[in-house]
Amino acid sequence: MLPLNDVVHLAVTGLAQGCAYGLIALGFVLIYKATEVVNFAHGEFMMLGAFTVLAYSEAFGGSFWPAFVLGCLTIGVVGYLIDAQIMRRIIGQSSASIFILTVAFGFIFRSLAGIIWGWNTLSLDTPFDGQVALGGEFAIATDRLAIIVATILLCVLLYLFFSRTRYGIAMQAASQNQLAAYYMGIPVKRLVSITWAIGAIIAAAAGALLAPVTQIDTTIGLLGIKALAGAIVGGFGSIPGALLGCLLIGIIEPFADYLLPEIKGVSPYIVMLLVLFLRPEGLMKQTFKKKV
């Protein structure tokens, strides 16, 4: 049996990991709900976010927060442009082409990041050092706590955005029925691009917050695939489902890596394939049937 201390440690690591997956998943579920495009490059937004924040932080002499804000906004602009310049042109093409396109984006981003920032692992200085005591002999690393807190915060913010603001409500309408929203005078195209921007911003934030845990290199975008796996485990169509799935995957992963080091890093995929095999519609059922 594992000592209790290790269990707590692994669980906290997993929870933070799950939250990071959840943040990435949040982004692409938003995009998916708005446009039915699954952005396979979303993990790469996260990777770019981490690199950009690092670059700004170095330019500002190590101050984290301004770099964080500016970095997230930069990636937001990238997300906006990707939609406005490219995704918008291919509406109506088969979903297969669109998947392939976003995967290709992932590869382009990864190559570009490598060409710009090199292929070595870099680290980012964040204000989240040390530990926070949980009482007793247990403690939680501040960087992990920051991710958990940020996830909760971002979820609340997004909820308020979608339920309270004009833009948010318009986006909801557009995701229900694009044509009707368009007839009602809602600028659907711009809203979709803004959704991409928001998704990219969340991913970039996740990347920067996760940087102390994972370090930064060009391959951390692969976390995006694990986030996709998590979202599928929970059920892709709903944000709470996707978040729960990501948490589950995140918590299972450190335990699986600890107990079965041979399959390090692939447990999320195993869980996902199992879920898909046993319950193809995800743990939370939803209908994908098309209207006739």
Added chain:
Amino acid sequence: MQVLFKTRYEDDIRFLPKTGEKIRVGLVVAFLLAAPLLLQDYYLGELGLLLVYAIAGIGLMILTGHTGQVSFGHAAFLGIGAYCHAILMSHGVPFSLSVVLTTALSGLIGMALGRSASKMHGFYLAIATLAFLMLVETLLGEWESMTGGYGGLAVPGLKVFGISLASAWQQYYLDLFFTFVVVLGAANLFRTPTGRSFLAVRDSELSARCLGVNVEWAKIQAFGISAAITGLAGVLLAHHLAYLAPDVFSVLESLKLMLMIVVGGLGSIPGAIFGAILVSLLPVALSFLKDVLPPALGQQAGLEPLLFGLIIVIFIVFEPQGIYGRWMKLRFFFETFPYYRKSSFVRQKSYLKTERMR
């Protein structure tokens, strides 16, 4: 434009109804058959490799181009084919039996994956196949006793019916033989119910279902056939590589296959072949680029995926029908000259087609 008068039903199921097509394809076949006389061993090997990729491309094309099921995991079937064959051969199984067993095994694994995918929404499948690839890659690396692990695995020499095929031309003809089999078989598929049910599933699952197509079974079949063909390509690839390592069969390899079918033109068998030609020429282009670009850029390891990615993006955005589509347009231009209108191929404005039930 040449008008065909069809007087018999056979005219409709013949492959190359037009004389021009017959001549063109005939010339290509003649060149392929005569290639060992014309080319040096090195280029012959490259041509053989091209054929192997064409086979793999046709495998993926049947699934993604014709049935509309995206798989980012086809490099895994290439890997399964290569490893399974190498392992069987090194345990003394003869080539012919090993080819059959390997092809069948990849087909079965494909069907199992297809079964779990058959009820899935399109992108679930894309992710599931990607995850499958990562699992296979890990497995190939970790299962040392069987696969040699990350250290790699030597492929036994090529021997068919006890005859050693060591020279380049012998191996080339083996590749060519399987290419013919696969091209012919795939073309057959699309003039018979099985292939048509694939196309039906791609274009409208609903009406396919209402016309009696068992959509789930069609997807499983498409997966099985596709995986089997790709596995076969893996067998041939193993002999070209001579030494297998797990990282050969990575996501980048899948992207390469994807690139082939997108660039060639989704939904056409010639497209897969065009794609294979392009992918084979890419390394040449890359080495050229490395000379031209400033050294800081030219020496980058990321150049290859960057180029792959950019080509895919350019084709999907500007020429979604791929090289094959461009070729059809060019031909139409010459056939109808001077009556060609620029608007002949302008795409209809289309809207977001939803698959969701609201």
Added chain:
Amino acid sequence: MTAGRTLSVRNLSIMFGGVHAVEDVSFDVSPGEVFAIIGPNGAGKSTIFNLISRLYEPSAGSIQFGEYDLLGLPAHRVVDTGIARTFQNIELFEQSTVLQNLLVGRHSRMSGNALCDFAFLPRVRRAEIRHRRKVEDIIDLLELAQYRDERIADLPYGARKNVELARALCAEPALLMLDEPASGLNTEETDDVGFWLEDIKHDLGVTLVMVEHDMNLVGQVADRVMAINDGRVLAIGSPDDVRENEDVQQAYLGMTE
């Protein structure tokens, strides 16, 4: 031919999100009959079709076609009992030619085996030719020869409607369900549809069930009409009877009591 089967729907209901989209609907369609379903938008007409096609799972009721209990069959087996259909928003295979579309229509009558097809065995060839002959008959009947090798994506709307009708006929159905065969067609094309429906009924002996808004067309071809509103049956009877029915008039004109 599989003529002679009666379609009987009993107490059919389905709920969508707590709302009865179809509630307690019962009707019979006798062999050789033309049966029209009318009703305002959202009344549940297409839903009834989708229930019969087994695309939706009913919450209650039964659907019997001759000796077959349709609810015991998966969607892709329904056509084997002799029921084919068209869709309200055309569902053709856009990237295939007209001929290929119609051949898929024959799918239920072909026995495919992937390996035999891959090898294109002689018997596959013979079957292909046999089925292609059937398809040519339908092409002649609906005058589609000029579009034969065109891709669906290149066809005008009216022609697509015809192709969908033709594709359903290729299955040699005993009963054909037409979801708004005349919607989006001009008067001339609608007249054509009327003639074709007569032909299909008389020459091929196919039972027709159709959802249609065009009352002229309904009056012209239908033997009996069922009017529904809010998922419930208002009236079943001859076209004239239903037209005179007060409930039906209310539903259409929106009068309140």
